[in-house]
Amino acid sequence: QVQLQESGPGLVKPSQTLSLTCTVSGGSISSGDYYWSWIRQPPGKGLEWIGYIYYSGSTYYNPSLKSRVTISVDTSKNQFSLKLSSVTAADTAVYYCARVNYGSGSYLVDYWGQGTLVTVSS
Amino acid sequence: SYVLTQPPSVSVAPGKTARITCGGNNIGSKSVHWYQQKPGQAPVLVIYYDSDRPSGIPERFSGSNSGNTATLTISRVEAGDEADYYCQVWDSSSDPSFGGGTKLTVL
Numbered sequence: 001q002v003q004l005q006e007s008g009p010g011l012v013k014p015s016q017t018l019s020l021t022c023t024v025s026g027g028s029i030s031s032g033d034y035y036w037s038w039i040r041q042p043p044g045k046g047l048e049w050i051g052y053i054y055y056s057g058s059t060y061y062n063p064s065l066k067s068r069v070t071i072s073v074d075t076s077k078n079q080f081s082l083k084l085s086s087v088t089a090a091d092t093a094v095y096y097c098a099r100v101n102y103g104s105g106s107y108l109v110d111y112w113g114q115g116t117l118v119t120v121s122s
Numbered sequence: 123s124y125v126l127t128q129p130p131s132v133s134v135a136p137g138k139t140a141r142i143t144c145g146g147n148n149i150g151s152k153s154v155h156w157y158q159q160k161p162g163q164a165p166v167l168v169i170y171y172d173s174d175r176p177s178g179i180p181e182r183f184s185g186s187n188s189g190n191t192a193t194l195t196i197s198r199v200e201a202g203d204e205a206d207y208y209c210q211v212w213d214s215s216s217d218p219s220f221g222g223g224t225k226l227t228v229l
Contacts, residue, residue, distance in 0.1 A: 037218075046223040047157075047165065047208055060217075063123070096164060104171055106153035107212040112164035 002026040004097045004113035012091075012120050018084040022097030022113060023077070030055045030075045035100035035107065038071060038082045040093040041115075048093075052100055053080055087120045094118075124152075126209055126221035133227045140196040142224045144209030147190060152211050154192040156185060159206045159223075168207075169194060196226070204228045 008020035022036070029036060037052035051061040053071045061069045065084070073080040084091060095118055099111040127145040134140040144154060154172050157165035167176050169185040172192065182197045196203055206225050212218035 047220040049218045049220070052218075063217075104153060105213050106155070106171065107218065108153075108155040108167065108170050108210065109157070109165070110167060110176075112166075115164050 002099060002111045004099065004111055006095060006097050006113045006116040008116065008118070010117060010119060012087055012118060013122050014088055014120055015086055018082070018087050018091060018118055018120070020082045020095055020097075020116065020118070021079050022081070023079050024099070025078070027099075028075075029073060029078050029080065032056075033101075035102065036073065036080045037098045037100050037109065039096045039098055039109075041096070042090075042093040050082065050084075050095075089120050092118065092120045124211055124216035124219045126211060126219055128207075128209060128221040128224045130222070131225045131227065133229055134196075134199050135229045136199055136201060138199055140199050140203070140226055142194045142196075142207050142226065144192040144194070144221050145190055146192070146211065149190055149192050149211065150188045152187075152213055152216070154185070154187050155210045156194045157208045157210065158203075159208065160204075165208060199226075199228055201228050 003025045005023045012018045035052045038050040053059045068085045070083040094115040096115045097113040098109045101110045156169040158168045159165040172187040173185040184195045186193050206223045208223045209221040
């Protein structure tokens, strides 16, 4: 059974960089069968894609966040990470890491982490 | 980005049928996936590729997709079905996107 676990600070000051890591167990990031994604959800609001990474390092970022986002992968540790720079209160959200499965020309999320709340506040 | 439009809320009495729509330009040409999210929990996939059910999801959950509207149908609604539901589309011709979500209330 694949499991994903987010880790990182729950409080970040405005203008600083938010950093989170997702540790994957029960499956290998290097298998090449999946994409690895970050998704966030502001309190009381809907889901928003942040971006994804393939084990090879190729990435996609949401155009609205692209200038501030970096997603990286460490296959030796079976982890992938998110960095979001110059954060503001609008970046306060529950951040989920997720596994994206591909088939029949479409992508879907089949496993989610439990989510971690990150609050941006001084 | 590909825009998906959902009604903010749907209400239904127990035992009745709930229908949650997801609108998008020619969405019938795409595969739509549906997630259920209960308070304080991560989303769970309930329908994929328009109408397939993952193992463990009750047969009461079904989906369809045609024209400009995809629909998640929940038959014989139970109190435990009360949740937020999100549609999602992502393929080679569109960036990943979620609908805005629909809150299902069981009266």
